[in-house]
Amino acid sequence: MKSCRVNKIEIGGDAPPRLMGVINCSDESFYFGSYTPTEKIHATAVAMIEQGADMIDIGARSTAPNTQAISGKMEADRIEDALKELDGSGITLSVDTMHPGVLDVCLKHEIHAANDISGFVSPSYAKKVADAGLPAFLMATNRLPGDPVGINETLASLAGVMKRCEAAGVDNYVLDPGIGIWTPMRSIEDDWELCRHFDEFLRFDRPVLAAVSRKTFIGMLLDRDPAERLPGTLAVTMELLKKGASIVRAHDVAATRDIMKVYERMVKA
Secondary structure, eight states: OOOEEETTEEESTTSOOEEEEEEEOOTTOSSGGGBOOGGGHHHHHHHHHHTTOSEEEEEOSOOSTTOOOOOHHHHHHHHHHHHHHHTTSOOOEEEEOOOHHHHHHHTTSOOOEEEETTTTOSHHHHHHHHHHTOOEEEEOBSSSBTOOOHHHHHHHHHHHHHHHHHHHTOOOEEEEOOOSOOSTTOOHHHHHHHHHTGGGGGGGSSOBEEOOTTOHHHHHHHTOOGGGOHHHHHHHHHHHHHTTOSEEEESOHHHHHHHHHHHHHHHOO
């Protein structure tokens, strides 16, 4: 498997599974417990690194279905305020945005990767990433984020994402199969199918991201609100580690690091 290097962190290849902590600057997030006001950004990021996160993913716009829409300017203002708090911190940062204008703002600060849930659908976004020499986290998308339905469409979509990477001249990236109810065409059974067949995404010889933290398909199974979905999240995460996830994106860093340590011990030769 090819590896992806983000700052000094190797993802995939011979590296152990990595942990990406999530900081949301959006108070309309589906999981309000993940919202972090600007004045607490630095302390929260430092705490996540101390708890075992390898890097932090900063987002300023909720991408969950049926959430309040915000303007590009509001997203840019929020994420710039957050990044100002982390300038000079030495923390490895990715920025979770799919908008080229917002990425322009982010590039004025010390960032190390772009997390694009639209999978380089925007050629201008892809060019900005390539010109900046950034690695990328790229989700399965055809036209709208997360629009492929089922394992076969997701595999085909990821193949398309890789073609966009080649066209843009980006060769340092992680693939994200896009588990989640992203569009009305998707169902919770589609998410369980992606999880059960997660190892099939390894066929692309690229690191694969597991991003299931507190998501709807877990809540629907257990009849739990987002705040009560941690045990289910950890159970799914462990299975995805077994199926070859190279990096886990999580709201709950300390608990997730614990199960990753258990996983690494269980598979240790």
